[in-house]
Amino acid sequence: MFNLSSIIFVPIVHDLQVFGWLTFDQLGEEFDYSKDELTLLEQVGKWLGLYLSRKDDEVYIDTDLQLTERESMILNLLAEGYNNKKMAELLQLSEHTIRDYVSSMDFVLVY
Known part of the structure; x- marks a missing residue:
């Protein structure tokens, strides 16, 4: 109708x-x-x-954590939920290199 x-x-x-x-x-x-x-x-x-x-404002957290620029990029991608394969594609690195970066960072991820 x-x-x-x-x-x-x-x-x-x-x-x-x-x-x-x-x-x-x-x-x-x-x-x-x-x-x-x-x-x-x-x-x-x-x-x-x-x-x-989510707010667009950047949040500053005062920690003793010292990361390289590449480690910071990988940490941000991890926080967004990307897996090693997708991070490797985005950063034009191998999955093994991404895995090494993640394992070398001295912190614990809590989900």
Whole structure:
């Protein structure tokens, strides 16, 4: 009657703040999806909301940790969730070199 499409909206939210939404539109065709897939889409919206809620301000932490520029870059990539293979691609190094950098840094990562 209204010529509407089959649409799924996934809110992008964090702590009651709405950043937007993802829209999946099948142009009137029925979606083929499972409850698990919808749950995954909901989780993606929450992860994106968490990411977007981060402040752009740099945080200064006073520590005795002395890192080289390369070690700092690798540490930042680790904090963003990159694995050794992706870091190696981004920094144009081998995975073995990345592994050596990570293991040589004298600190413990806590997840």
